[in-house]
Amino acid sequence: MHSNGGIKMNKRSREILLGLMDADKSFRISELAEKFQVSERTIRNDINDVNDILEQHHISVIKFGSNGLLLVEADIEEAAKLFRQNDFYTYRLSKGERKTLTAAILIQAEGHVTLSEIAELLYVSRATVINDLDSVKQMLLAENLTVESHSNKGLVLSGDESAKRACLLKLLSQGGGFDAEGSVVQTFIRGLNVGCRLKKEDRQNLQKIINEQEHAHGRFLTDASFDYLLQYLMIMIQRVKQGRQITCTTGMKKSKYEMAGDILKYVSQYWDFSESEGETELLSDILDSLSYIKKTSRNQRIIGLQLITRKFIEQVSNELHVDLNKDFVFYENLVNHLESIFTKEFNITQRDDFLKEIVEQNQTVLLAASKHLEMLERFVGRKISEIEIDYIVIHISAALERRKKKEIDFRVVIVCNGGVGTSQLLLAKMKNRFDFHIVDVVSAHDLKKSGHQSIDMIVSTIPLKDYEGEYVLVTPMFSDEDYLRVNKKIELLQGKQGIPTKKVQEKENNPAELLALLKPLVKDSDLFRDISKTVYEYFEEPYDEYREPLLCELLREGNIQLDIECSDWKDAIHKSAAPLLEKGFIEDRYVDAMIQNVLENGSYIVISKGFALPHEGFEAGSQKVGMNLIRLKTPVIIEDEDGDREEVRFFCCLSTVDHKKHMKAFFHLVNMLTNERFKEELLGAKSARETAKIIKTYEHRIKE
CATH class of the missing domain: 1.10.1790 (PTS-regulatory domain, PRD)
Structure with a gap:
């Protein structure tokens, strides 16, 4: 290999550069010196050598920041392209590395590849490739891939696409990046355009x-x-x-x-x-x-988190003098966000300009949220950071904007480069948050051909470089941050164009309610699924087989028993769970786990005075989403570790399959239990049918 005007990169220098190309990490000279067991002065010399080569290729050099921090510019990634160039560094591949790279080249090739082409890519002789070939074939054969040799054409790899991906993934997984020797192979593979590098x-x-x-x-x-x-x-x-x-x-x-x-x-x-x-x-x-973290304790606490979130919303609502308690979209988004920050999966550390602007414009919301953070911090056992609070403010601000019900005569096109199902999911999210008229959903390349001239705005999931009209860019997941971006654009356009407000429809079409009425009449599940699709199509709404059921759908007459005699709270849990156990919604071990949950965590399952919601993590033996409610003839006592005694008359056993599917029913139940009249009617009901009717009536009011 050739050198750059006498400049040679040793292996250590090269490894340093590879590490600094990882945009997700930062490094200090002292850390590198410790890693490579050399002096800090040696590391500085290595970086100077690297900078000489970066300069020759018009790439921004590595700078020395305060406290030995190494600073790199975004174009450092351009150095990846240079790893293919023969004169970039003096590094001799080992036989093992050559075998790995040859295998990667064969997987990536769209057709035949010659021995000479492989030799040129690896900057070795053709004879070296021939010597390596048998061992390469054996390595690939172990991955169910066969190397075939065709005269005058070269080598071609045959095998299933799934096997090729598995092998490529195995090759890329070797080493582990900057902290291991395998980074040599990984970088070569990516330099050969075999691995996928995303922005x-x-x-x-x-x-x-x-x-x-x-x-x-x-x-x-x-x-x-x-x-x-x-x-x-x-x-x-x-x-x-x-x-x-x-x-x-x-x-x-x-x-x-x-x-x-x-x-x-x-x-x-x-x-x-x-x-x-x-x-x-x-x-x-x-x-x-793949391997999954055992989340039993976390799954147990998800209902607790959902309950504490509801209480937090209630306190913030009181503080702002605005009722946000019935906004399920807000509740669901905030629960998901709080779960992510409490489990260390929220990894945003810097504010962007939009986030700054929103928080600065909503200081009242910030004060209200900050005033009641203690209940969340007590639940999670740590302080909530400023950036985490900022995102809580985002969710509350989005809920406040939604509450204003901006019913405007806007004509909007959604640009969504995905399949029909995905487009419909995005469309549903938009309809849940805005009342403007969505004219069409098109792909970017069909935008010009769509012929939509008289539209007010485009909402797009991808940048529209050639589009000169008004549009706002959102993520495919359409978060609360996206909602606020769209909302801000609407306000700007309203100011410019004077677009009038629409008249509010008196009654909202609700396919879920109609299906709740039909379900008891249709016993065949496949037939009911077909009917459901037809009903949703009629109402021009996307059908989701896995949608979240309503409380009245879970607590029908057959899932309610009144005036049950129970000796204690354990007996009450057993009897509230019995119908779900009989129907196969839960396993025996789920009942035992619910009882153990109370023994370990006390009376937190009492979600309202006199009303308990026994539950467990879905990994403890839950098969389907379900609820079963019993009213006891005589209340029983649940005592927690502090000696507090809760007298309970109602036990509603909940079985869950994930963190989401039960949420709407749970949300409605918690809201309904804040209404003393509802609880009085439950106590006075004469039959299971009457109880189911009460639940359905009050849930309907919640949704209005």
């Missing part, structure tokens, strides 16, 4: 998609498994964009199939490709193979 913003969005689906499905990956999944999705995105999508299917749906489908919905939308059953099945297999 920092795209990588963060991919991490956010995984995080959101962890919360939605209540399955939390270990750090190593999270990184593995992230790496796989980056490879998948690249391979699919190259036309290597998996389309063949087995028809087998594994336990993580629903989670895999939800991840792919957002990934396909963000990176603009169509979903496929084959990709979902493979991702489901991968999710099944």
Whole structure:
């Protein structure tokens, strides 16, 4: 290999540069000196050598900051391209590294590749590649891939796409990056354009998609498994964009199939490709193979978090003199956010300009939230940081804006580069938050052809470089921050254009209510699913088979028993759980776990005076979302570790399957229990049918 005008990069210098290219980390000279067991002066000399080469290639040099902090510019990533260049550094690949890189080249090749081409890419002789070839073939054969040699064409790799991805992922996983020898191989692979390198913003969005689906499905990956999944999705995105999508299917749906489908919905939308059953099945297999953190204690506490969030909202509402208690969108978003910050999965450390502006404009909200943070901090056992408070302010501010009900005669087009299902999900989120007229949902390349001339604004999930009209950029997940961006754009346009307010519709179409009436009459589940799809189509709303059920759907006549005799609270838990156990909603161990939960955590299951909600983590033996309510003939006592005694007349057993699906029913129940008249009617009900009717009536009022 050649050198750069006498400048040679030693292995240590090269490893330092590789590490500094990781935008998610920062390094100090002292840390590097300790890592490589050399003096700080030696590290400074290494960096000076690196800077000489960066300068020659017109890349910003590494600067020395205060306290030995090394400062790099964004274009440091350009150095990755130089790893392919023959004169960049003097580094001789080992035989093992050559084998790994040759395998990666064969996987990435779109057709045949010659021995000479491999030799040129690795900057070794053709004879060296030939000598390595047998061991490369054996290595790939172990991964169910076969190297075939064709005269006058070269080598070609045959095997399933899934096997190629698994092998590539294995190659990229070797080493572990900056802190291991494998970074040599990883960087070469990426330099050869074999690995997928995403921009920092795209990588963060991919991490956010995984995080959101962890919360939605209540399955939390270990750090190593999270990184593995992230790496796989980056490879998948690249391979699919190259036309290597998996389309063949087995028809087998594994336990993580629903989670895999939800991840792919957002990934396909963000990176603009169509979903496929084959990709979902493979991702489901991968999710099944990963390791998950045992979240039993966390799952137990999710109901506690949901309850404390509801109390926090009540206190903030009182402080602001605005009733936010019935805003389920706000409640759900805030619960998800608080869970992320309490479990250290909220990793934003810097304010952007938009966040600053929102918080500065909502000082009253900030004061109200800050005044009642103690209850949240007591629950989590630590102080909540300023940036975490800022995002709580974002959620409250979004709820306040939604409450203003901006019913405006806006004509809006949504630009959404994804499949029909994903577009409908985004459309539903928009409709839940705004009452403007959504004219159409189109892809970016169809925008000019769509012929929509008289529109007021575009909401897009991707930048529209050539569009000269008004548009606002949002993320595919449409967060509360996105809501506020759209809302701000609306206010600006209203000021410019004087767009009038619409008349409020007297009654909102509600397919869920109609289906709740029909469900007792339709016993066949497949038939009811078909009816549900038709009803949602009629109301022009997206159908979601996995939507969150209402309280009245869970607490029907058959899930209510009155005046049950119980010897103590343990007996009450057993009897409240018995119908769910009989129907297969829970297992025996779930009942034992609920009792153990109370023994360990006391009377916190009492969510309102006289009303207990026994529950457990879904990993403790819960199979389906369900509730069963019993009213005791004589109250029983639950005593906590501090000696406080709670007299309880109602036990409502709750079974959950994730952190989300029960939330709407739970939210409505907690709201209804704040109404003393509702509790009086429950006590006075003469039958299960009457009790179910009371619940349905009060829930309907909650939703109005």
